[in-house]
Amino acid sequence: MAGLKSVAEQAGVPLLTAYQALSDTAAVDAEARDRVRQTARNLRYMLRITIRDVAALAGVSVSTVSYVINDSPLINTDTRRKVEVAIHALGYRPNSTARNLKANETRLIGYAWHRVHDVVQRNPVLDRFLYEVAQAAEGHGYHVLTFAQSNVHEERSYTDLIRTSRVDGFVLSDTTLDDPRIRRLQALNVPFACFGRANAEWDFPFADDDGQRGIGLVVEH
Numbered sequence: 001m002a003g004l005k006s007v008a009e010q011a012g013v014p015l016l017t018a019y020q021a022l023s024d025t026a027a028v029d030a031e032a033r034d035r036v037r038q039t040a041r042n043l044r045y046m047l048r049i050t051i052r053d054v055a056a057l058a059g060v061s062v063s064t065v066s067y068v069i070n071d072s073p074l075i076n077t078d079t080r081r082k083v084e085v086a087i088h089a090l091g092y093r094p095n096s097t098a099r100n101l102k103a104n105e106t107r108l109i110g111y112a113w114h115r116v117h118d119v120v121q122r123n124p125v126l127d128r129f130l131y132e133v134a135q136a137a138e139g140h141g142y143h144v145l146t147f148a149q150s151n152v153h154e155e156r157s158y159t160d161l162i163r164t165s166r167v168d169g170f171v172l173s174d175t176t177l178d179d180p181r182i183r184r185l186q187a188l189n190v191p192f193a194c195f196g197r198a199n200a201e202w203d204f205p206f207a208d209d210d211g212q213r214g215i216g217l218v219v220e221h
Contacts, residue, residue: 002043002044002045003045003050003052003053004018004019004022004045004047004049004050004053004056005052005053005056006043006045007022007036007039007040007043007045008036010039010042010043011032011035011036011038011039012035013032013035013036015053015056015057016057016089016090017032017036018036019047019049019053019089019090021033021036021037022036022037022040022047023047023091025091049090049091049092049093050092051065051066051069051092051094053090053092054083054086054087054090054092055086057086057089057090058082058083058085058086059082060079060082060083064079064083065083065086065087068080068083068084068087069087069094105168106165106166106167106168107141107142107143107168108142108143108144108145108166108167108168109133109137109142109143109144109145109167109168109169109170109171110144110145110146110147110158110161110166110167110169110170110171111130111133111144111145111146111147111170111171111173112146112147112148112149112157112158112170112172112173113146113147113148113149114148114149114174123174126173126174126195129173129195130144130146133171142168144171145161145166145167147161155180155181155184158170158181158184158185158190159184162188162190168191169190169191169192169193170185170190170191170192170193171192171193171194171195172192172193172194172195172196173194173195173196174195174196175194175195175196175197175198175206176198177198177199178198178199179194179198179199182194182198182199182202182204183202186202186204192204192205193205193206193207194206194207195207195208196208
């Protein structure tokens with residue numbers, strides 16, 4: 001199967017020029033651009049940047065690029081910089097599925113929506129909460145996977161996601177006293193954090209607002 005390097009070689013242009021001609025990310029001489037595009041058509045090549053393209057542009061091996069992507073300490077600063085420049089120039093995005101399989105992680109955090117039939121019962125605070133969670137998660141290379149719970153605090157949805165290795169952990173909201181979801185996740189040793197407390201004797205990470213202080217402020221006002 002033809003790659004970007006083959007297109008560049010047959011069109012007689014540098015690899016980066018071939019990429020720019022096919023992606024329209026930079027100005028390329030019209031003659032060179034037409035030659036690259038015709039060569040790509042002849043080779044039935046569709047632009048899809050791979051780790052091999054990055055290696056070719058950086059002048060290193062595929063394994064070296066892989067080491068850089070996975071932040072290996074074995075790569076010296078100069079080589080790392082060359083690879084990073086090539087990654088940026090080609091707009092390369094590593095195959096997250098392959099990386100996650102190798103690292104045995106999904107980079108996904110589960111969050112349950114509770115099915116509410118009465119719109120009046122919906123909690124607008126949790127919409128803002130989930131937005132902030134998603135922003136914070138993405139800042140650390142994670143994304144939020146939302147799913148629906150058939151019943152309030154039912155555990156089956158969580159168990160299914162754990163069994164199928166769909167998420168790395170969970171964020172729980174609408175917690176209640178002796179919340180069965182928390183007990184289940186603790187028993188399975190699955191990472192999680194909660195918006196709200198459940199039992200003063202249970203040790204788990206949570207954030208909560210001070211409702212008592214809030215009511216006090218209202219009364220004082």
